[in-house]
Amino acid sequence: MPSVKVESVTKRFGGFTALEKVSINIEDREYVSIIGPSGCGKTTLLRIIAGIIRDYEGHVYVDGRLFDSEPLEKRGIGYVFQNIALFPNMNVGGNVSYSPRAKGLDKSVVRTTTIEMLELMKLTERYYDYPRSLSGGMQQKTALARALASNARLLLLDEPLSLLDLKVRTELRYELRRIVKDLGLTAIHVTHDQEEAMAISDRIIVMRRARVVEDGTPLDLYLHPKRIFTAYFLGESNIFEGNVAEADEDTVSIDVGSLLIKARNTGFQTGERVVAMLRPELVELGGDINARVLKKTIEGLFSRIILDVNGIKIIIKQPYSIVSGIGEGSYVKIRLPEKHILVYKYPGRDLYSELSLY
Numbered sequence: 001m002p003s004v005k006v007e008s009v010t011k012r013f014g015g016f017t018a019l020e021k022v023s024i025n026i027e028d029r030e031y032v033s034i035i036g037p038s039g040c041g042k043t044t045l046l047r048i049i050a051g052i053i054r055d056y057e058g059h060v061y062v063d064g065r066l067f068d069s070e071p072l073e074k075r076g077i078g079y080v081f082q083n084i085a086l087f088p089n090m091n092v093g094g095n096v097s098y099s100p101r102a103k104g105l106d107k108s109v110v111r112t113t114t115i116e117m118l119e120l121m122k123l124t125e126r127y128y129d130y131p132r133s134l135s136g137g138m139q140q141k142t143a144l145a146r147a148l149a150s151n152a153r154l155l156l157l158d159e160p161l162s163l164l165d166l167k168v169r170t171e172l173r174y175e176l177r178r179i180v181k182d183l184g185l186t187a188i189h190v191t192h193d194q195e196e197a198m199a200i201s202d203r204i205i206v207m208r209r210a211r212v213v214e215d216g217t218p219l220d221l222y223l224h225p226k227r228i229f230t231a232y233f234l235g236e237s238n239i240f241e242g243n244v245a246e247a248d249e250d251t252v253s254i255d256v257g258s259l260l261i262k263a264r265n266t267g268f269q270t271g272e273r274v275v276a277m278l279r280p281e282l283v284e285l286g287g288d289i290n291a292r293v294l295k296k297t298i299e300g301l302f303s304r305i306i307l308d309v310n311g312i313k314i315i316i317k318q319p320y321s322i323v324s325g326i327g328e329g330s331y332v333k334i335r336l337p338e339k340h341i342l343v344y345k346y347p348g349r350d351l352y353s354e355l356s357l358y
């Protein structure tokens, strides 16, 4: 069963470092997503695990077996890459059934697997069509069906749903997770779509500039990111920079300019420069902070409101029905709940560099 271990992998393209000492462990049957700004090395990492890129430093193990010299075709990996490479001379059915046929499986097994995967991707009617006549989204679904039909225990998926309409993409992400779980597969899924990563994964790995920043369950990364970069990159966050004005064993008061923010003390002292973070969904209405509504937009059943508190911008997200009466220019009272505010040591270089994507 496929567990994956990437040990201190560095990859350079000429003078450019695409991966710098990257180490990750993926458990057997785990569904892991990799997210990170464009160009941070996600695809390069998948291509190394797949065996497409061979010259790198460090090691890749699958199921404890050293894979660095393992030929591509012997790795038993199913993959869907961004530049979908369907066999142009085979129709959809031929593409999907390719791997089971190549393995010499019984004809009836090949047929059942192929039909099952095509049904799942709602491609049955396209069985006899050739790739050139398919839309990008259909090609992507064919590639996904082909990878799933290959019987591989390890799936590497690079933006496998990116070309699909939002509706289909949302449906298919749950199907994809269900199949991976039902069949007991291991999946590594690279995506730009954070919601997709949050919805589909057991664990998310966050990368930036050729390195792993941190990893954790979707909820942990959202609610308790260890690094301020993760708080900034994953979803939306209110980030405040300031100095600890007062600290006792339990709480800190942080002076962020025209506002004092109270938070639990996780080891800070008076005078220390810190960064505080609070998710917009966790700002509460009805406290003693007076805020002016600058902008209000609708996100589904939620409203996203940008508030001004003495020159400090605070984003809040509340169910639409609760804030339906609040208009731009009006005033609201808010509370920044102590227990939900995370405090970080001010980053070594500066906050701007710490949060920069590239």
Ligand code: ATP
Pocket: 013, 016, 017, 018, 036, 037, 038, 039, 040, 041, 042, 043, 044, 045
């Ligand atoms: P995206 O999200 O945009 O797909 P990514 O995180 O997958 O980005 P990679 O495709 O892994 O990023 O690329 C990492 C860096 O390595 C990029 O700056 C890219 O330009 C560079 N790179 C990738 N492949 C090559 C190559 N064959 N030759 C030179 N540079 C490369």
